[in-house]
Amino acid sequence: MGRPKSFYGKRVHDTCYRRPYSDAGLFAETFDDQNSKNGFCLYKVGCKGPMTYNSCGNIKWNNGISFPIQSGHGCIGCSEENFWDNGPFYERTTKIPGFAVESNADTVGKVAGAVLVGGVALHAIGANIAKRKELSDRTKRAKTNEKNIDF
Amino acid sequence: MANRIVVDPITRIEGHLRIEAEIKDGVIVDAFSSSTMVRGIESIVKGRDPRDVWAFVQRTCGVCTTVHALTSVRAVEDALGIAVPPNAEMVRNIMEGALYMHDHTVHFYHLHALDWVDIVNALKADPKKTSEIAQSISNWPKSSPGYFSDVQNRVQKFVESGQLGIFANGYWGHSQMKLPAEVNLLAVAHYLEALEWQKEIVKVHTIFGGKNPHPNYLVGGMACAINSDGAGGLNAERLAHVGKLLKEGKDFIDQVYIPDLLAIASFYKDWGAIGKGFGNYMSYGDFPTNGYADMSGFKFPSGIILNGDLTKILDVDHRNSEEIEEFVNNSWYDDYAEGKDKGRHPWEGETNIKYSGPKPPYDFLNVEEKYSFIKTPRWKGLPMEVGPLARLLVGYGRGNKEIQAAVNAALAHLNVPVDALFSTLGRTAARGIETQLVANWTLEFYNTLMNNIKNGDERMANMDSWEPSSWPAEAKGVGFMEAPRGALAHWITIKDQKTENYQMVVPSTWNASPRDPKGQRSAYEAALIGTPVADPELPLEIIRTIHSFDPCLACAVHLYDEHGNHISQVQNIASCDS
Numbered sequence: 001m002g003r004p005k006s007f008y009g010k011r012v013h014d015t016c017y018r019r020p021y022s023d024a025g026l027f028a029e030t031f032d033d034q035n036s037k038n039g040f041c042l043y044k045v046g047c048k049g050p051m052t053y054n055s056c057g058n059i060k061w062n063n064g065i066s067f068p069i070q071s072g073h074g075c076i077g078c079s080e081e082n083f084w085d086n087g088p089f090y091e092r093t094t095k096i097p098g099f100a101v102e103s104n105a106d107t108v109g110k111v112a113g114a115v116l117v118g119g120v121a122l123h124a125i126g127a128n129i130a131k132r133k134e135l136s137d138r139t140k141r142a143k144t145n146e147k148n149i150d151f
Numbered sequence: 152m153a154n155r156i157v158v159d160p161i162t163r164i165e166g167h168l169r170i171e172a173e174i175k176d177g178v179i180v181d182a183f184s185s186s187t188m189v190r191g192i193e194s195i196v197k198g199r200d201p202r203d204v205w206a207f208v209q210r211t212c213g214v215c216t217t218v219h220a221l222t223s224v225r226a227v228e229d230a231l232g233i234a235v236p237p238n239a240e241m242v243r244n245i246m247e248g249a250l251y252m253h254d255h256t257v258h259f260y261h262l263h264a265l266d267w268v269d270i271v272n273a274l275k276a277d278p279k280k281t282s283e284i285a286q287s288i289s290n291w292p293k294s295s296p297g298y299f300s301d302v303q304n305r306v307q308k309f310v311e312s313g314q315l316g317i318f319a320n321g322y323w324g325h326s327q328m329k330l331p332a333e334v335n336l337l338a339v340a341h342y343l344e345a346l347e348w349q350k351e352i353v354k355v356h357t358i359f360g361g362k363n364p365h366p367n368y369l370v371g372g373m374a375c376a377i378n379s380d381g382a383g384g385l386n387a388e389r390l391a392h393v394g395k396l397l398k399e400g401k402d403f404i405d406q407v408y409i410p411d412l413l414a415i416a417s418f419y420k421d422w423g424a425i426g427k428g429f430g431n432y433m434s435y436g437d438f439p440t441n442g443y444a445d446m447s448g449f450k451f452p453s454g455i456i457l458n459g460d461l462t463k464i465l466d467v468d469h470r471n472s473e474e475i476e477e478f479v480n481n482s483w484y485d486d487y488a489e490g491k492d493k494g495r496h497p498w499e500g501e502t503n504i505k506y507s508g509p510k511p512p513y514d515f516l517n518v519e520e521k522y523s524f525i526k527t528p529r530w531k532g533l534p535m536e537v538g539p540l541a542r543l544l545v546g547y548g549r550g551n552k553e554i555q556a557a558v559n560a561a562l563a564h565l566n567v568p569v570d571a572l573f574s575t576l577g578r579t580a581a582r583g584i585e586t587q588l589v590a591n592w593t594l595e596f597y598n599t600l601m602n603n604i605k606n607g608d609e610r611m612a613n614m615d616s617w618e619p620s621s622w623p624a625e626a627k628g629v630g631f632m633e634a635p636r637g638a639l640a641h642w643i644t645i646k647d648q649k650t651e652n653y654q655m656v657v658p659s660t661w662n663a664s665p666r667d668p669k670g671q672r673s674a675y676e677a678a679l680i681g682t683p684v685a686d687p688e689l690p691l692e693i694i695r696t697i698h699s700f701d702p703c704l705a706c707a708v709h710l711y712d713e714h715g716n717h718i719s720q721v722q723n724i725a726s727c728d729s
Binding site for chain 2: 018030031032033036037038039040061062063065066067068069070071072073076084088089090137
């Protein structure tokens with residue numbers, strides 16, 4: 001996308017201080033449960049860190065004070081293309097290929113995930129059809145509005 | 152013959168506002184307020200998960216960031232019958248309080264003060280005298296002659312370079328600028344200090360919400376789980392940091408903002424008789440201390456004042472379709488099916504844009520027909536003014552001792568009668584008075600939060616109704632708050648776990664809207680009637696009154712520009728006979 005790699009080279013997940021919990025399989029199951037108090041990974045409550053390229057984990061916000069994950073809310077992926085329509089914020093990210101521990105784990109994932117892929121693909125197709133319809137409805141609405149204020 | 156002048160855009164506001172005013176014998180005899188941008192956020196959230204909506208609507212505006220998020224989660228919680236834990240209520244209060252502290256101070260120094268303060272004139276000041284004035288009104292430490300001399304040198308360099316930057320295009324040297332050079336210098340110094348200060352207080356949002364602008368909210372509570380002695384979550388270090396930020400924020404307000412406000416106001420007491428308007432005021436009330444459902448515990452009481460009568464405060468009901476209605480008779484939307492002159496309660500509201508104004512570039516709007524993208528809200532058919540003045544007057548009329556004491560102290564200090572509140576000066580003073588109140592309350596909220604935690608209550612979110620499968624097939628709710636600029640409410644209807652309809656009626660919609668079917672003016676238009684204008688080419692007085700409302704037009708409407716063109720012509724100041 002032509003963005004500087006210093007800031008957009010890594011996923012939020014890669015520089016997240018909660019990453020060790022993710023690698024250890026420790027996740028918040030819902031907001032304000034004991035796991036979220038412990039500061040575990042927010043992936044299961046919808047964090048888009050694994051599919052979002054940005055440096056919030058490094059630079060943080062407002063002179064290094066915090067960033068969304070540090071304050072207990074998942075990343076909503078706001079620097080990703082078309083992010084508003086990349087699925088609800090509190091649903092687990094479905095882009096499994098992007099979600100992996102490290103590049104070497106992708107290979108692991110491929111093997112282990114072979115059985116899984118069928119199921120995921122079916123789910124993805126269903127979700128995609130619904131999403132496409134919603135997107136096209138939205139585009140139609142936007143076009144009508146646009147026409148009405150065109151000079 | 153009246154002379155019509157156009158101010159477009161009104162600058163030093165958020166968004167895009169146009170005022171057309173007719174002047175006769177040096178006085179405004181009629182005025183039209185128009186927003187030439189459109190908001191489409193309501194259409195965007197249709198069909199989405201109601202738990203996500205706060206994030207969309209919050210991005211209506213980055214200035215009063217958080218207000219639409221809070222109002223949205225309150226609307227969804229209302230629809231689904233969710234009560235948030237006391238800690239979440241306090242965190243929301245603290246964030247809102249920090250917003251007031253930030254927003255009002257920034258408005259005073261950076262958006263409004265330059266209507267009263269002559270930057271260039273500050274160069275003529277004697278820094279030693281400025282220092283004496285500063286020390287006589289406040290114990291703020293930055294007050295030495297050397298300090299003010301340095302500030303003066305900085306401004307001198309700006310002016311000599313011919314690059315005034317943010318200070319370009321002011322009404323410098325205008326005959327209505329009344330401050331002595333020394334007070335101008337004082338205000339300029341604090342303008343610059345406030346710029347530095349404002350980036351600190353917003354860190355409260357960052358700690359609780361992860362970032363500013365647009366911190367994160369959560370339906371059911373807040374996401375910042377408490378873990379006092381933990382490495383993650385909201386621990387003791389984070390909470391102590393918030394306390395420090397709030398105390399420092401309060402110091403600046405007590406020792407800089409308020410003394411400056413009173414000092415500047417004392418030179419402009421004549422503005423206590425200008426810009427009154429129709430005298431109807433509305434406050435929804437806010438800052439719950441005993442849960443959002445218990446309005447008797449609100450720090451700002453709710454209520455309605457008609458014709459400036461403080462002895463009789465009426466109640467407001469957001470759910471009653473007979474009370475709050477929006478009209479589009481003068482707005483660029485499709486007329487409602489039931490008729491051009493009918494209003495709709497926001498639960499039945501719609502956003503079908505239909506521009507019918509002139510093709511730009513144009514000199515004047517045709518105010519005989521539709522002339523704004525803002526709809527016209529009414530309470531029982533009456534126009535209402537909302538904002539800091541409305542809140543304080545309602546609180547005053549409701550007999551709230553704290554609010555009465557703060558208002559009376561300011562009136563006594565300025566030695567002006569109660570009537571002076573109903574004015575341009577009254578609005579600007581009310582904003583400062585309430586900032587001081589809110590700064591105190593925010594520390595109370597902070598202490599309540601800390602005590603709760605010490606007593607072992609660490610709940611931050613109520614997740615009982617989080618899963619959409621637990622929701623009824625249909626639900627509707629309303630969320631309201633007092634945003635810094637005034638009464639704000641969102642109405643949502645939910646069907647099959649999705650947002651079916653969403654309507655926002657925001658403070659600047661009440662204040663900046665065009666006329667209703669009965670021809671009644673809204674707050675901006677009404678407040679301008681009778682305002683003197685010394686020089687139609689430099690209509691400083693219009694700016695003063697409009698800025699006293701703190702317009703935020705991104706919220707009233709929202710820029711929609713796919714083609715990279717301005718939808719309205721940018722026409723700074725024009726005048727012609729009409």
